Amino acid sequence: MPRVDEGTSRRRFLQFLAGSPLLAGSSLSAFAGEAPSRLPDPMIWAPQNLEELIKGPKDAINVFDFEPVCQKNVPPAHFAYMASGIDDEVTLRANREGFLKFQLRPRRLVDVSKVDMTTDILGVKYDNPIVLAPIGGQRSFHPDGEVGAAKAAKAGNHLQILSTAASMGVEDVTAGRGAPIWYQLYATNKWEVAEAMVKRAEKAGCLAVAVTVDRNGGRNQETLFRMRKSDTRDCNACHDRSSLQASMRTRAMYQGIDLSGLRNTQASAMTWEFLKRLRDTTRMKILIKGILAWEDAVLAADNGIDAIIVSNHGGRSEDSGRATIDALPEILEAVNGRMPVLVDSGFRRGTDICKALCMGATAVCVGRPYIWGLGAFGQPGVERVLELLRVELHAIMQQVGAPTIKHLMPTMVRRA
Ligand SMILES: Cc1cc2nc3c(=O)[nH]c(=O)nc-3n(C[C@H](O)[C@H](O)[C@H](O)COP(=O)(O)O)c2cc1C
Numbered sequence: 001m002p003r004v005d006e007g008t009s010r011r012r013f014l015q016f017l018a019g020s021p022l023l024a025g026s027s028l029s030a031f032a033g034e035a036p037s038r039l040p041d042p043m044i045w046a047p048q049n050l051e052e053l054i055k056g057p058k059d060a061i062n063v064f065d066f067e068p069v070c071q072k073n074v075p076p077a078h079f080a081y082m083a084s085g086i087d088d089e090v091t092l093r094a095n096r097e098g099f100l101k102f103q104l105r106p107r108r109l110v111d112v113s114k115v116d117m118t119t120d121i122l123g124v125k126y127d128n129p130i131v132l133a134p135i136g137g138q139r140s141f142h143p144d145g146e147v148g149a150a151k152a153a154k155a156g157n158h159l160q161i162l163s164t165a166a167s168m169g170v171e172d173v174t175a176g177r178g179a180p181i182w183y184q185l186y187a188t189n190k191w192e193v194a195e196a197m198v199k200r201a202e203k204a205g206c207l208a209v210a211v212t213v214d215r216n217g218g219r220n221q222e223t224l225f226r227m228r229k230s231d232t233r234d235c236n237a238c239h240d241r242s243s244l245q246a247s248m249r250t251r252a253m254y255q256g257i258d259l260s261g262l263r264n265t266q267a268s269a270m271t272w273e274f275l276k277r278l279r280d281t282t283r284m285k286i287l288i289k290g291i292l293a294w295e296d297a298v299l300a301a302d303n304g305i306d307a308i309i310v311s312n313h314g315g316r317s318e319d320s321g322r323a324t325i326d327a328l329p330e331i332l333e334a335v336n337g338r339m340p341v342l343v344d345s346g347f348r349r350g351t352d353i354c355k356a357l358c359m360g361a362t363a364v365c366v367g368r369p370y371i372w373g374l375g376a377f378g379q380p381g382v383e384r385v386l387e388l389l390r391v392e393l394h395a396i397m398q399q400v401g402a403p404t405i406k407h408l409m410p411t412m413v414r415r416a
Pocket of ligand 1: 081082083095133134135136163164165184212289311312313314315316344345346347365366367368369
């Protein structure tokens, strides 16, 4: 096997550092003197040629094309919040690099003149297995916000998951989607808050609640802290930071709820008991989002959870250094078909999605890419991002010889 010599490898790493929006303005970028204006390998991160921005959604040839336009349009503090990982951002990079560890193993002479990407997710049919991951505060990226994303999801019949921290309410977003969506729950320290949100989501027609369990600790979002210094606007003009209650009252899903006693939007005391209580509270299907160890996946199945999302929060929970595509095989093996397994974090290409589906994932959620589309062009940007992902997935399914999702087999992907 040809080896990349150390010089080339180091040069590539420096080029990555120089081009990364994650390090813009940081002291590390000073080390990257020999960097070109364009990254050689968008596998690692988006091309950063700010001279050649796309003018409209149709100009995009891949999802990365939206990211620098989003960076240009969106206030630096908001963009940085979205882009940021944790600490050294090892997990953030690992999520992308993880896909390099797996290779596709195509089969030939299969009739793939027609490809059907239809996918059943918890008993509902969608035209494809690409899901919009829950992302909070989408109006901070574009006024179209979550409703714009919903309309884009509708155009391609994608499943959408609405965040607890959404800037628009579940009723409006469901109306925009024109079909039931899922709700993501940050349970908070107060049961009554979680209960009220879950009841509201159920009343709005949500089919499932995804309980996020991977945000227990504080987080050192260094890229956010560095980049937001360049934002000259007064944050307090929009964000009421006088108390947690005041800050949360501006969030659509907290409205009308008694927030006295709210000390944390996360639920660091949560155990499996909470899930039992939730089961007695709602008829919606229950998922756990943020599973990374096969032991927890087995416990989820044992506890009657309907599905899990393998996720490291897009490299925003702990800087473990482990990609979700690395964690997925052991989890699928341990679950052994007892419940659907969804996955997210770092998915940017049809081939990335294809690899997870071949392994046995039911669906793949994408986060930042559709936010790049939203920040760049609003709803039409999200539509194009989703279209590009569908087109790429369609093409790679033909290439590996899979006329339907069910034809994507574990033998079609191997560890490099
Ligand atoms: C700006 C931003 C906000 C997010 N907000 C939430 C949230 O409110 N709830 C949640 O469960 N996950 C949230 N996530 C995590 C995503 O649901 C998803 O796990 C992650 O973005 C997937 O990785 P990707 O961005 O690399 O595709 C957020 C991610 C980002 C980037």
